[in-house]
Amino acid sequence: MISITSTANPAHAEFSPVTDEPFVPHTQPADAQVPRQGCVTTLSNPADATGSTPAVQVVYAWSEEFGNRYEQFADRIATIVDRVDWSLDQSTDYDQHVRLSCRSGQADFARSLVVAEKIENAVIGGDTPAHVIEQDLVAAGYDPGNRTYMVFEDFQGGAVAHCDVLCVAVTDEWDSAAMLHEFIHLFDVDHAKVTEAVLHEDADVMSTPWHTWSVDQEFNNYYDPSELTALFYTSAYPHQRRANLATWSMLTAPVCCDVGYSNDLLTAQERTIEADAPYAYPAGFGVSGGGWMQVTPPGPENAVSARYYDGRRSLTMNVQSWAEGVLSVTRRPAVTPGLRYKFFARLTTTGSGSVRLRLTWYSASGVALSSSDGTLSALTPDWAEYNVSAVAPAGAARVQASVVSPAGQSFAYTLDALQLNRCDNGRTPDGCRLDSGLATP
Ligand SMILES: [Zn+2]
Known part of the structure; x- marks a missing residue:
């Protein structure tokens, strides 16, 4: 056997x-909630x-x-x-x-x-x-x-x-x-x-x-x-x-x-610059001071757009040294005094230069009351996200979102993936959506 x-x-x-x-x-809430x-x-x-x-x-x-x-x-x-x-x-x-x-x-x-x-x-x-x-x-x-x-x-x-x-x-x-x-x-x-x-x-x-x-x-x-x-x-x-x-x-x-x-207070075109052809004047945007803009011309994939976020187009600002250059979303969304707002944008450059984001507060009659500036940041060849956040002051009825290049610089930067967040979610530290690149809150 x-x-x-x-x-x-x-x-x-x-x-x-x-x-x-x-x-x-x-x-998230508990199961019962x-x-x-x-x-x-x-x-x-x-x-x-x-x-x-x-x-x-x-x-x-x-x-x-x-x-x-x-x-x-x-x-x-x-x-x-x-x-x-x-x-x-x-x-x-x-x-x-x-x-x-x-x-x-x-x-x-x-x-x-x-x-x-x-x-x-x-x-x-x-x-x-x-x-x-x-x-x-x-x-x-x-x-x-x-x-x-x-x-x-x-x-x-x-x-x-x-x-x-x-x-x-x-x-x-x-x-x-x-x-x-x-x-x-x-x-x-x-x-x-x-x-x-x-x-x-x-x-x-x-x-x-x-x-x-x-x-x-x-x-x-x-x-x-x-x-x-x-x-x-x-x-x-x-x-x-x-x-x-x-x-x-x-x-x-x-x-x-x-x-x-x-949430977002911008239109899809203002966020993504997708409506216009390369070289065109970007609909919904304006420039004052030192610089001129266009829809980014054809070029290397990684320079044309933050494409894995919002598409295939972006905006190129050609900064001129003679004055501060202010690139703005033309439309001014309505705001509520006392509420926080946060403007985000992705920026990149193949050159060398620094910019800051700005929120300019306007009265109901269109008078500029004050502005809130973000940190001056040296741009990189990477599509990093930048932001500025501030509470709408008393009397503010509208806000304008801008990217500002201080005078004395001569370079080009590329802008894409804008967002204007009304910070009222009541949960994250400042009520705004999280900055990108954060793994944990
Ligand atoms: Zn999957």
Whole structure:
């Protein structure tokens, strides 16, 4: 008799899909305080969405490896989906929500929202690819029309967005930022960062999804609920697709105005200088004093635009030494005395020179009252972000945002990615959105 001593399979480590919630730009509310948006539609059969309004179907996906733990996890998944919705809504001063699909005949919201699906072909002891999950849902009869799918994997898989017959955002790390990041990918939005030089990441769920919940804090990358006709390049050069997440059919129409993490008082053209051809006079801007400007002529990729933020165009200011040069956004947005405002811009130069940002406060009758100057900064070949922040003084009704080059210099700088933030979010240290490049608040 032959005795066989087999090595027992190592016990499966308990798989714990629930991961930490993001905490940038500020911590989210406790579970009990997360608002419940609810569903835009309720179906008797969640797989049959024919004729239904566009919405997201939430799926709990399980396999033989760890079994069906639906009852253990349904409530947690529903809370994470509520946090995804909260993140979108709280990112800006607009109300906008994820459109969710529910099923009838269930005991509570979580069980109405979340359906369980066994993934028969899931990989045991390894990563299950997203297409296996997508094909399983197709085989189970889930409709491709009017639906995208948020799939919470109760097995090893990965955080992936995959579109074939169905579009699925899957993650085996269950937190709202991971799911929101993959969900936004389904709208064909790519990661958001400037890669021409130093990597300047900002508080944006597409660039730092592991700890950030906010969506496009600069209003110039893929999401602008304030101007639905504004379009942004959603992927790196030379991709040409332009879109605005705020128009996605999976979201409710944005409604102004409440208090959110970020906002912007400029128009898309004032932020991005995308409307005009190279060499043209940039619409919406003016110059006084020493210098002249144009839409940046064709040149090296990294000099033409902060393109991974807001597109393919920028503004070039040719500074002349005989006087201070003041490059301004012509329009003066309305302000409220006593509120803080913060003007951001990305600047670069291939030469050598220094500038500062300036806010000039005007009365209702158009009289300049005072100005608030930022730090004088020596520009670099990198698309760094600069800013100036100040409280609107008594009597101020409007503000003008400018970039100022002190007299005595002769060089050219390039300007892009402007933003004028009303600092009333009540949460970050000064109520303004975070400066870019910050990993933590
Ligand atoms: Zn990604």
